[in-house]
Amino acid sequence: MNIKTSEFKVPEGIAVDLSRLPTQVEPVYRSKKEYKELLAEQVAALSAQQQLQYADNSHSLLLIFQAMDAAGKDGVIKHVMSGVNPQGCQVFSFKHPSAQELDHDFLWRTTQCLPERGRIGIFNRSYYEEVLIVRVHPEILKNQKLPDSLLNDDAIWPNRYKSIVDFEQHMHRNGTKVIKFFLHLSKDEQRKRFIDRIDQPEKNWKFTIADINERQHWDDYMRAYESCLSATSTECSPWYVVPADDKKNARLIVSQVILDAYKDMDMKYPETSEERRQELLSIREQLIND
Template sequence: MAKKSLSTELDAFISPFRIDGSSKFHLQSHKTNAKGGLDKEAGEKILDANRKRLAEFQEKLFAQDRWSVLVILQGLDAAGKDSAIKAIFEGINPQGCEVTSFKQPTNHELEHDFMWRCVASLPKRGDIGIFNRSYYEDCLVTRVHPELIRHAKIPPKLVTKNMWRERFEDIIAFERYLSRNGTMILKFFLNISKEEQRKRFLDRLEEPGKIWKFSMNDVTERARWGRYQAVYQDIVRHTSTKVAPWHVVPSDHKWFARVVIGSTIVAALDRLDLRFPRADKASLEEFAKVRKALEQEDAGTRKKKQP
């Protein structure tokens, strides 16, 4: 019997959550507490297997030096982005992976277009780049807080009712451009319920090791929950494409969110058919000479040590 491909093996944890623009998207139809028929113990085994697979793929990705991978993580406060990065990418070589967290834009960043700071952090060939939030924040926070547009120094005549549709068009074109140049884009929206967010905020307040994560601004933004949900739905609906689909990840159970994200990344890398580079004939002949010289050097050293 033929061995199943990774994509087939892991498909149950990928396809149900993949949005590629081929059908209508409604955020409310996606459950935040789904577990894919697994329990936590089974999920942890898949997560552990995916870590090992990811480490192997990353080594080949780095050695081949052709493709790059961009992982985008979006989600409301306490959705689990930081912990997902730590759990999924544990054990891989940091030399070929970089995490960039995008927070409130600095004055210098506001002197440029809204995607500039993200473009400056794109992964180079052979690398995995992880964006903890991204250029999508400028289609999210700025819509929930329209007053922030004034700080972006955009000419007033360009701030119109078509602005968000135009940004979606720019993002789609940008992601198509990256894809055509060898960057595989994997986008994840960590979909958490309002009740689960409440519980996680309480956990942060009760545990000394987590309280540093809490901010009063988190509570302020929580009051705008409905608006954030509506805008995220609009973002996913208008920027999901075949080359850069969104994955709406059920995130009430952190372990299952990690199964979905890790499985998606591993299956995508598997489809790239990554291989270690092969040496050409001339190099192999040269390597044979080097090996012979090293072996003779070792034999000579051992001969000198004999009494």
């Protein structure tokens, strides 16, 4: 499988125009059968890398997924991470903040969920909601009890971008690699998926009136995403804009991005000293003669 993940990476300092980025590209698989085979290979490779990461115990990996409704975040997480040992991976989904969370800064609730060394953390939505949905619905800021002097529209978003970039650089300096995915779904494909959720009774639970209400703000969300991606994609914590109209292809792209990230971690299994090796051989001899 040949996926050039650099094609989807947002370079640092580049102004993003989502209307110029594809929501669908030529698939890397030729059939459903080949897709399953390729995904199985990727999942097995990820499982091996996560085992090495756990043994090395010096790096953690944080994967952040952001997207419009019905873009397939849950499916990507489910399929791509299906082979990873549950003990080495944690998934957190962030929805409306609680009263306690609103009494802290906007990074507080997610900071508590950062992955430990040797583990993978997955954020299904994240602190980026604070510069996305909050920007589209600025009335949410009223519940965050911020001083009036900080609510200047010209300052609050650049300040939050800076806080996020500084936070991610801090994580990078302490051994946590952050990779961020925006699943780029077309408005037409979202409409089709919403209709599918209505037409299939077993999918009705996935659809709410709130989904339609948010769809009315599509253009506002695209502008918020463009601003966010432009301001917060860095060399150490990059954004990847993944075409999401084809769910299968999106999963293969995401899995390859993660595998490429592992290559940069310089991980290794702990070496065994000669003294320890002799001890193990002695124990082995005892077990044989037991």
